[in-house]
Amino acid sequence: MHTGRIHSLETFGTVDGPGIRFVLFMQGCALQCLYCHNPDSWDTSVGTVKSVEDILDEMEPYIEYYKNSGGGITVTGGEPTLQAPFVAELFRGCKERWGLHTALDSSGFCDVAHAGALLDVTDLVLLDLKYMNREGHRKLTSQPNDRILQFARHLSDRGTRMWIRRVLVPGWTDGEDDLLALGRFIGELGGIDKIEVLPYHRMGVYKWEQIGKRYELENVAEPGSKEVDRACRLIREGRLQSTMSL
Template sequence: MIKLHSIESLGTFDGPGVRLVFFLQGCNFKCLYCANPDTIDCTSEGKLYDVESLMSMARNERPFFGKKGGVTVSGGEPLIQAKELIALFKALKAEGFNTCIDTNGSVLNDFVKELLKYTDLVLLDIKEIDDDTHRRITGRSNQRTLEFARYLNEQNIPVWARYVLVPGFTDNPEHLHRLGKFLNDMDNVQKIEIQPYHKLGMHKYEALGWKYQLPEVEMNSQEQLKAAKEIFEQYVKEVIVN
């Protein structure tokens, strides 16, 4: 059984084409700017689904997928449930569905390696290339994420990198250049998506009784986004701002 937080039909943000997106419950990071804090708690009550019920949803939406669309698992952090996801991804690939994982890349074990055999694309959320800054914003080191990125490159699994540009936290030009150079060494990285910082999830913190950690941080200016895009374009063949 797979524990889900929510489901999005006809999504166009999490992977190529039109997607059916399963948001799994539970995350091992606690990012200061998390827009979905209600997905963090691994012990929280999520709804349990078996593989066949999820496959049925995928089959129902297949007419909308076209040539590029398919199924994405996101979170939370979906690879916490990698063992449970293997059967789902095997079934999806057996029926010709495109499969995608949106992950922070912090989990790499035998279950994850098996799951990746049935994965067409990984959306890799690299929070920061600098370890100290990464610890500051997530509470954890980035070494597992970087190791995960190297493994994906070794296995030649296609990657779209994702990067949230938080003013004063993840917009250091030196760090952006370092990340660009890191990605430039990987033939499997197809693009990087810059995700502007926003505060759309603040009300969720209030509902949870949590304090939002970045109330004073303003959303990105167009100049900030343009500067980051120009840096990444020196290293990655395709850079987009979502």
């Protein structure tokens, strides 16, 4: 039985997939997003080591809430694909024991060759497409986005259901060209059930201070509803452009 390094968990999540969900935050991430609200999850050498059985025991008291609401389990991070064997075993356990819906919240920054067993037991992927411009993505996250776009295409090809997410950071991820490009890319994919524009927030800034890291977005304001609506409109326009060109 595999063990995993765990950052934290939430027993009644309502925003990371359908219904009420058990949300497990894995430790470790290869990206270092400037707006990350869990920078304490980056380090792969820390966290609480737990077995799959430990997590199943944590979930047991709440199973009826998850099942009755059409919910399930979501594994996020950090980046959960860094611990793919553990997450795959956990998802299999959830399906065999309770028939639960499984969701993976991922940046997509992984080698698709290492994700097959995990995706076989994953019902939904919440995929963050943070920036379409390669160099912009590197500046925002410390890494280029080639792997991420490849992962998105792989999910589409294998028929995996997806929710696409974009965190809207004013002055960074709200550019018209990039939002249109995001829409065009989404238009080339199959399996998209939902597109979410998530407003940037500052709730994790204190964690940067706690771990002694400088928060570079100190002067960035949280976007309002008009900015979110504009982003949604541009993504729709880009998606329509892609559809019309097929």
